[in-house]
Amino acid sequence: MGKMNYVSNIQEWQSEFSFKITIKVRFSETDMFGHMNNTVPFVYFEEARIEYLKNLGLMQEWTANHSEFIPVVADLQCDYLRQVFFNEIIDVYVKIAKVGNSSIDLHYMGINPQNEICFTGRNSLVNINRHTGRSEQWKNEWKEKLLNEIKNSIVSV
Numbered sequence: 001m002g003k004m005n006y007v008s009n010i011q012e013w014q015s016e017f018s019f020k021i022t023i024k025v026r027f028s029e030t031d032m033f034g035h036m037n038n039t040v041p042f043v044y045f046e047e048a049r050i051e052y053l054k055n056l057g058l059m060q061e062w063t064a065n066h067s068e069f070i071p072v073v074a075d076l077q078c079d080y081l082r083q084v085f086f087n088e089i090i091d092v093y094v095k096i097a098k099v100g101n102s103s104i105d106l107h108y109m110g111i112n113p114q115n116e117i118c119f120t121g122r123n124s125l126v127n128i129n130r131h132t133g134r135s136e137q138w139k140n141e142w143k144e145k146l147l148n149e150i151k152n153s154i155v156s157v
Contacts, residue, residue: 004079006097006107006122014117016153017093017109019052025088036084041119042076045108048094049125052106056145069127069136074103076123084110084118095153099146102127102135 007013021044029040053059053071062070084090091111098105108121129136138146 004120004122006105007120010117013107014109017095017107018153019048019055019095020091020093021048021051023047023090023092025084025086025090027086030086034086036086036088038078038080040084041078041080041108041110041121044090044092044110045076045078045094045121045123048092048108049106049123052094056149058142058145061142068130069139070130071125072128074124074126076121078108078119078121080119082112082116082118084112089113090118096146096149097122099138099143099150101137104146 023044025036025040029043030036050059053062058071061067089112093109093111095107096104097107103124103126106123106125108119108123109117110119112118126135127138127142128134137143
């Protein structure tokens, strides 16, 4: 397995994930050999991220019409470790790795039914003010929720 610069101990890192979505690779996401296109994990990361943030009760608040803030993806990367094919079932995990004053670092992991890691990823999500377009500190209650997620994932190891 390749070395991802955001993972120091793969077993420990993997054990800290608890939230996942399950995806079946669609035909339209593959090439003529049935191999998943390399852009597809980014779509899976987005879907997992949204469901995770909904689960935390944050996405609903951010997407409400009255909200001043919205999370924006500042960067996104993927490391491909195994081939994935049409009709394969992939569990896509997401967790918060780090909480900053106005951003969070999220990590992702895609696992096949043989419990093999197929791809991993990470991204920074920044809290942006809708009116100014500038980053703003997390509200205290949001930051507390985010920090509790990290604490709970480490405790469950």
